[in-house]
Amino acid sequence: MACALTAVITLGAITATTPPADAGTIDVVLSEVMYHAADGTTDDDDDYDYIELTNRSGSPIDLLGWSLDDAVEFVFEESYVLGPGEYVVIAEDASTFEERYGSPPAGVWDGKLKNSSELIELRAPDSTLADVLEYDDDPPWPGAADGDGRSLERVDLTLPNTGDDRDVVNWLASLDEDGTPGEANSAIFSGPVIFSVDDGDERPPAGADIPISAEISANADVVTLRYLVGFGEVAEITMADDDASVGGAGDGTYTALVPAQVARSLVRYEVVAGNDSGTTTSPSVTDTIDYHGLVVADPNEPTDIPVLDYFITEADYELLLGANRFTDNTSPIVVAHGDTVVDNATIRVRGNATRSLPKPSMRIELPNGHLISFGDRTEEPVDEFNLFWRNDLKADVGWEIAEELGFPRVDFFGLRVFRNGTFWGTGAYLTALDGRWRDAVGYDDAAVYKGARLMRADPTPEATANRFEKKEGAEGDFTDIWELSNIVIDNDSDEQFRQLMETLDVPAVINYWAFVSFLNQVNSDRKNFYLIRDPEGTGRWRVDPWDLNLPLGSPNLWTNGMPLIDQLNEYEVFREMHARRLRTMIDSYSAEELIQRFDDKFAVAVESFDEDQAIWRKGHSSTKFRSTWVEGAAKRYEEFADNTDRRGRSLPVSQSDDRPIEISGVTAAQGDLPAIVEVTNLSADESFDLTGWSIDEIDLTITDGTVLLPGATVAFTTDDVAFRQATDGAFAAGEFDELPDERLFTLTDAAGQVVSVLVDDPDLDDDGVVNEVDNCPADANPDQGDADADGIGDVCDPSPDGSTVVVPGLDGIRPTVSVVVEPERISVSWSSVVGASDYQFRYRAWRRAWIKDSPDLTFGRIIESTSDGTPYTIQVRAKVGGMWRPWTQAIVVGEGA
Numbered sequence: 001m002a003c004a005l006t007a008v009i010t011l012g013a014i015t016a017t018t019p020p021a022d023a024g025t026i027d028v029v030l031s032e033v034m035y036h037a038a039d040g041t042t043d044d045d046d047d048y049d050y051i052e053l054t055n056r057s058g059s060p061i062d063l064l065g066w067s068l069d070d071a072v073e074f075v076f077e078e079s080y081v082l083g084p085g086e087y088v089v090i091a092e093d094a095s096t097f098e099e100r101y102g103s104p105p106a107g108v109w110d111g112k113l114k115n116s117s118e119l120i121e122l123r124a125p126d127s128t129l130a131d132v133l134e135y136d137d138d139p140p141w142p143g144a145a146d147g148d149g150r151s152l153e154r155v156d157l158t159l160p161n162t163g164d165d166r167d168v169v170n171w172l173a174s175l176d177e178d179g180t181p182g183e184a185n186s187a188i189f190s191g192p193v194i195f196s197v198d199d200g201d202e203r204p205p206a207g208a209d210i211p212i213s214a215e216i217s218a219n220a221d222v223v224t225l226r227y228l229v230g231f232g233e234v235a236e237i238t239m240a241d242d243d244a245s246v247g248g249a250g251d252g253t254y255t256a257l258v259p260a261q262v263a264r265s266l267v268r269y270e271v272v273a274g275n276d277s278g279t280t281t282s283p284s285v286t287d288t289i290d291y292h293g294l295v296v297a298d299p300n301e302p303t304d305i306p307v308l309d310y311f312i313t314e315a316d317y318e319l320l321l322g323a324n325r326f327t328d329n330t331s332p333i334v335v336a337h338g339d340t341v342v343d344n345a346t347i348r349v350r351g352n353a354t355r356s357l358p359k360p361s362m363r364i365e366l367p368n369g370h371l372i373s374f375g376d377r378t379e380e381p382v383d384e385f386n387l388f389w390r391n392d393l394k395a396d397v398g399w400e401i402a403e404e405l406g407f408p409r410v411d412f413f414g415l416r417v418f419r420n421g422t423f424w425g426t427g428a429y430l431t432a433l434d435g436r437w438r439d440a441v442g443y444d445d446a447a448v449y450k451g452a453r454l455m456r457a458d459p460t461p462e463a464t465a466n467r468f469e470k471k472e473g474a475e476g477d478f479t480d481i482w483e484l485s486n487i488v489i490d491n492d493s494d495e496q497f498r499q500l501m502e503t504l505d506v507p508a509v510i511n512y513w514a515f516v517s518f519l520n521q522v523n524s525d526r527k528n529f530y531l532i533r534d535p536e537g538t539g540r541w542r543v544d545p546w547d548l549n550l551p552l553g554s555p556n557l558w559t560n561g562m563p564l565i566d567q568l569n570e571y572e573v574f575r576e577m578h579a580r581r582l583r584t585m586i587d588s589y590s591a592e593e594l595i596q597r598f599d600d601k602f603a604v605a606v607e608s609f610d611e612d613q614a615i616w617r618k619g620h621s622s623t624k625f626r627s628t629w630v631e632g633a634a635k636r637y638e639e640f641a642d643n644t645d646r647r648g649r650s651l652p653v654s655q656s657d658d659r660p661i662e663i664s665g666v667t668a669a670q671g672d673l674p675a676i677v678e679v680t681n682l683s684a685d686e687s688f689d690l691t692g693w694s695i696d697e698i699d700l701t702i703t704d705g706t707v708l709l710p711g712a713t714v715a716f717t718t719d720d721v722a723f724r725q726a727t728d729g730a731f732a733a734g735e736f737d738e739l740p741d742e743r744l745f746t747l748t749d750a751a752g753q754v755v756s757v758l759v760d761d762p763d764l765d766d767d768g769v770v771n772e773v774d775n776c777p778a779d780a781n782p783d784q785g786d787a788d789a790d791g792i793g794d795v796c797d798p799s800p801d802g803s804t805v806v807v808p809g810l811d812g813i814r815p816t817v818s819v820v821v822e823p824e825r826i827s828v829s830w831s832s833v834v835g836a837s838d839y840q841f842r843y844r845a846w847r848r849a850w851i852k853d854s855p856d857l858t859f860g861r862i863i864e865s866t867s868d869g870t871p872y873t874i875q876v877r878a879k880v881g882g883m884w885r886p887w888t889q890a891i892v893v894g895e896g897a
Contacts, residue, residue, distance in 0.1 A: 026130045027057035028066060030122055030161065031087065031154045034179050035113040035135060036368075038149030047096035049113045050105060050181050051120065052089050055082040056157045063088065065125030071118040072109035080106060089181045101181050115146065115435065119163070132163040133171075138381070140165065140196065143288035143369020144173035150286065151179025153187040169193050173286035187286070190278030192220035197271050197282050198246075202339055203297035206265075210258040210294070213246040214239065214271045214282065221276070225256040227269035228291075230420070231313055239271070263298040264421035266311045266334060268343060283343075288367035293334060293341030304604045306374060308387070308415045308427070309336040310347065310364070317419070325349050325360065335364055335372065342370050347387075352527070354389050359425055359616045362387040363432065374429060378411045379440060386430035388549070391415070391609060393601045394629055395428070397594065398519055398548030405585060406511055406691065406704025407544055408441035414605050426605070426612040433530070433546075438472055443532060448472040449481050451529035451546070451562075457486045471530075480533050484541060488563055492570045500568070502729040508542035510574070511691075511705025513565050514581035515545060520636065522550035525561030536735065538720040552632030575649065576687055577707040583651050584689040591637040598629045652687065657884055658840075661688055662850055663695070663745050663758035664713060673726040674719040675739045679747065679756075681708040682850065690714075692750030698736040706733050754886040759873070773869050775893045792821065792892055807890045814888040815839065817876050821866075823895045828874055829860040830888070836878035843874045845894070866894030 030053060037048035051068065055061050060083045063076040074090050082088055091097040091105035092112065098104045113120075115137060122131040137146040144150040150173040159170045172187035180186050195215040204210045212225055223239040237256040239245075245255035258267055268291035271282045283289050295309055312320070316331040324331065330346035344367045351361040363386055366372060371381035388395070391414035399412040410431045417424045431437055438444050450469035458464040461482040468481055487503060490496045500506075516524050528547040533539065543564070568574040602622070609622045643651040664680035667673070677698060681688055690706045700716055708714055717723040717732045718739075724730065743764070747756040759777075762770050767780035775784055776793025785794040794800045805819040815830040828841065841861045842852035853861060863872065872894050875887040 026124070027059075027061055028053055028055055028063070028082070028122070028124075029131045029154070029157055030120060030133050031157060032151050032174075032179055032181065032185060033113070033120065033133065033135060034145075034151040034181070035118065036115040036137070036145065036147045038147060038178075046113070046115070047093040048100050048178075049092040050089050050097060050101075050151075050179075051091075051109075051113075052087050052181055053082070053122065054087050054157060055084060058084045060084065066130075067123045068109060069121040069123055071113055071120050072111035074107055074109040076107070087182045097181075100178065103182065105181075114439070116439070131161055133161050133167060134163050135171070136165065137369050138371055139369065140168050141171070141369065142168075142173035142284060142286050143367055144286045146288075146368040148173075148288060148368050149177045150174045151181075153179065153185040155185070155187055155189055169195060172284065175286070189280070191280035192223075192273040192275055193217040194271055194273055194280055194282040197292055199269075199292070199294045200339070203295055206263040206296050206299070207260050209260050210267065210296075211246065211255055212239075212258060212269060212271075213253050213255040214273070215253050216271075216273050218252060219275055219277075220254075220273045222274050223254045224272045224274075225258070225269055226272060227258055227267060229261060230266050230311065261296045263296055263300075264309070264418060265296045266293060266309075266336070266341070266421070267296070268293040268334065268341075288369055289343040291343045293336070293343055294339070295336045295341060302416060302608070305391075305414050305416050305426075305608055306337065306377065306429070307418065308429075309418045309421070310334065310345075311336075311420050312347070320347065320349065321360070326355055330365070333364070335366070337372055337374060340372050342366050342372055350386060351389075357389055359389050361389040362427075374411075374413075377413050377429070378431070379409065380436075382432070383436060384432045384434055386432055387415070387417070388412070388428035388430045390612065391426040391428050391605050392549045393598055393605060393625075394551055395430075395547075395549040396601055397597045397629075398521070398551050400597065401519065401589070402515065402545055402548065405515055405588075407515070408443070412548075414601075414608070416608055423611070423615075425615055426608045433471065435472070442536075443472070445534065445537070446472060447480055447533040449531045451527055451531055451543075457489050458482060481531065484531070484533075488567050492567075496567075497571055497573075498729055500571075500574075501731045502724060503539075503541060505538070505540035505542040506574075506577070506731065507703045507705035507707075507733055508540075509564075509568070509705070510577045510581050510707060511703075512543040512545065513568065513578050514585055514705065516565075517578070517582050518585040519548070519551040521545065521548055523547070529562070536720075538735070540720070552629070552636050573709065576709055577705075579649070579651050580655070580687040580689050580707045581691070581705055583654060584691065586637075586640050586651075587654050591633045594633040595630050598626070598633075602626055655688060656686060657879070659688060659749070659755055659884070660852065661690070661708065661747065662756045663747050664849075666739065666743065666745065666758065668739060669718065671726075672722060674717050674722045676723070676732075677716045677736070677739075677745065678713050679708065679716070680713040681710060682852075683710050685710050693747060693755070695736075695745055695747055697740050697742075697745050698738070700734060700736040703734050753884070757875075757887065757889060759891075774871070775869075777871050777891060805890055805892055807888055809833070809888055813878065813880060813885045815876050815878055817874070817888045817890050819874060819890050819892050821892050821895055824865055826863040826866055826872060826874070826892060826894060827860070828863070828876070828890075830876045832859065833878040833880060833885070835880045838879040839876060840879070840884070841874075841876050843872055845870050845872055863894075866896065868894060868896030870894045 032052035034050045037046045060081050063080040063082055065076060067075040068090060089105045090107045090109055094104055094108050117136040119134045121129060124130045135141060135152055145152045152171045153174045155170050155172055161167045174180060175186040197214045199212045216223060225237045225239050226234055228234045239254035239256040241252065241254045242249045245253055247253040261267060270291050273280050283292065301307055311334040312331060320331040328348055330348040333345050333347045335342050335345040346365050348363050349355055349360045350363040354361040365384040371383050373381040396412050399410050403409050412428055412430050415427045415429055417427045448471040450471060461478040464482040464485055465478040487499045530544045530546055531541060532544060533541050606622050613620050660682035662680050662682060665678040667676040669675045687707055687709045690702045690708055691704045693702045694700060715732045716734045716736055718736060720732045720735050723732050745758040746754055748754050764777050765780040767782040769782060769784065775786055776796040779796040781793040781795040787794055787800045792805060807817045809816045813833060815833050817828065817830045820827040842850045843863055844850045845867060872892050874890045877887045878885050
């Protein structure tokens with residue numbers, strides 16, 4: 001712990017912006033925040049997180065009615081008197097807080113403090129915003145507070161917070177491990193404030209001096225730049241705020257010139273500012289890096305493939321590839337991409353088979369609080385990533401397709417890698433499935449296991465733990481994966497089928513099974529997959545792929561040796577779902593497209609690929625590498641064409657354009673049963689893949705892998721767990737938030753074409769007359785006026801003096817429909833549509849099943865024996881260019897005898 005942090009700064013040089021409220025009138029302030037405690041996980045639900053408040057006034061204050069808002073919610077609902085200079089702590093979890101910090105908190109909040117960035121608001125009893133803090137785990141916020149066991153401490157309680165990064169000058173990482181909850185803060189200023197340092201937005205050119213500047217408070221007496229090149233000796237230069245400095249003399253910006261260096265040189269530096277009160281450094285002594293840094297530009301650097309630099313001592317490099325090759329021990333490095341240089345990073349060897357390669361795969365991790373950006377190639381900056389051993393274009397294509405087919409985004413792209421300024425070889429960036437990634441894809445509350453063979457019923461969860469690597473979830477508790485293992489190895493039975501339906505996220509697992517069948521990724525039987533439980537709070541399991549570097553392998557279409565998939569393969573229901581989803585994937589791509597995708601990447605990477613091979617794998621040509629993909633893609637589609645497996649099963653034909661899929665029912669929440677929307681397949685012999693279909697009125701997009709078998713009905717509900725409990729384990733394929741007030745439901749396919757419409761409001765027009773007896777259920781007409789007594793209310797009757805309803809085709813691709821209502825019969829006719837090859841007619845009496853005629857070229861139908869007063873929904877559509885167009889719909893009321 002640095003003893004230099006002992007003096008107090010002169011703060012007159014800091015310019016404060018307007019606080020949330022008058023700083024002189026608010027006496028209770030945020031004084032300390034633990035947002036990422038040292039608990040060995042990256043989960044945002046840190047049980048050891050806390051927020052401290054301080055009474056900075058000279059009088060006691062009753063906190064009754066004071067509250068925390070935004071990131072977390074807490075209200076002092078009872079009197080709590082906070083004396084002058086006293087502290088009060090609100091925490092994430094009372095028991096774990098007391099266990100670690102020695103005393104109970106004053107309360108427990110709702111919500112959570114993210115490990116990345118969050119907004120905390122403190123409000124007075126009248127809801128006035130008393131104080132606000134928006135912290136971040138990116139620089140300039142101190143990295144030591146991002147998981148190193150340090151809290152954020154407010155240094156001067158009299159300085160107001162502004163709610164942005166300008167606050168960082170008054171917040172430091174605590175000097176004490178675990179912070180100082182309920183006690184005086186440990187961090188104090190000890191010299192001038194260094195607001196920022198700057199070495200330019202781009203890499204400096206070779207052969208030119210390198211200007212480095214720092215913005216510093218006016219009370220600095222001396223400012224020094226300390227720098228080193230590579231792993232050499234530290235040199236010092238005095239920084240000046242004169243005419244030659246950036247911005248000119250006297251503006252608070254100090255500048256020094258580092259002597260010119262050769263291309264790809266690493267320059268690291270720190271700024272030291274001092275006065276009689278003490279010394280301040282940037283990076284600060286509580287940061288997780290020792291130096292800022294830059295890499296000198298290389299004018300010959302290729303621009304087609306991203307470049308990654310890492311710098312390591314020769315001794316550490318020998319240790320990395322020697323004694324530590326088959327361990328997870330790390331070596332220190334400096335890592336750089338673009339104008340970002342991160343000191344105190346680490347590198348280790350990773351993987352299984354690749355560990356034995358001369359150039360193995362690596363894992364690079366940055367120190368807490370520091371990130372590196374690869375632009376739009378990744379969704380956001382990252383703090384760790386995998387460096388795959390080669391630029392594997394097959395895996396690149398595989399991950400691209402995986403995202404298109406509904407799996408969480410995993411980034412994979414080629415890199416040119418330099419070690420200590422010399423070309424080391426090509427590699428590939430591969431997303432690390434860490435806490436930051438899990439949070440981004442919605443797995444932050446899930447249990448995540450690296451896949452292993454589910455081969456036996458272990459006697460205890462502890463025994464199962466020996467075969468799995470747990471990435472996230474309840475630490476040390478393997479009960480859930482143990483229970484899944486016992487289900488999977490059970491004998492084929494009705495009970496096992498019921499358990500699989502109730503335990504698995506069936507669409508997600510079917511989607512995975514079809515995906516590995518489509519790309520035929522080798523080695524996905526015993527590893528290279530992840531088992532994820534409960535990403536949506538349902539308790540269900542899904543499977544996601546991993547390591548897609550060996551696609552287009554053996555010709556098996558139906559299974560891959562993974563016990564879970566093998567067990568699903570024993571049940572016809574799962575086999576049919578898999579077959580339909582696989583057929584969709586086959587129809588979505590072609591061998592030619594797969595080859596073209598590879599070639600687009602190959603054209604950019606081939607020169608670097610061959611350069612790498614000349615160093616590491618002599619005799620392995622890029623031409624041969626390409627041929628394995630080209631031949632594999634063509635062979636795979638030959639296997640799809642000749643698709644009968646050893647059991648005589650074969651894939652279905654492509655999904656037909658005639659899709660008899662209906663929204664068949666809507667049920668409001670009743671007692672323990674949540675709200676339900678049901679969709680039914682009316683076909684007697686064809687299954688349908690509903691991936692990407694939607695019901696906009698309930699904001700539902702049907703998840704990838706949802707297959708509806710012939711005659712089957714699938715449910716969507718507002719609460720999957722409650723639905724299973726209320727129905728004794730019935731299957732729901734997805735959740736939606738709530739039923740709308742207007743009960744019109746429209747099912748559309750992935751291309752936006754309307755497939756089914758359901759009106760499920762007992763009084764659609766809110767006129768006080770229920771639809772069953774309303775002669776115009778879509779338009780308000782409480783008096784039920786019907787001048788021509790044709791059963792159609794005057795409000796919606798286009799010919800109130802006759803008995804004909806005319807519904808025009810709204811967009812030129814729907815037929816105009818005419819309906820004549822007579823006693824015991826309804827006559828329907830429709831106009832032709834230009835280019836139509838077929839027409840389809842269907843109707844139903846209120847909420848009964850649809851009655852549909854086969855497509856043909858006739859332009860009329862008759863409904864006989866109509867029920868008096870019953871609304872009839874009539875729909876007609878045309879088939880143009882091989883696609884069914886939206887329905888024209890008329891609602892009329894039948895007449896009985």
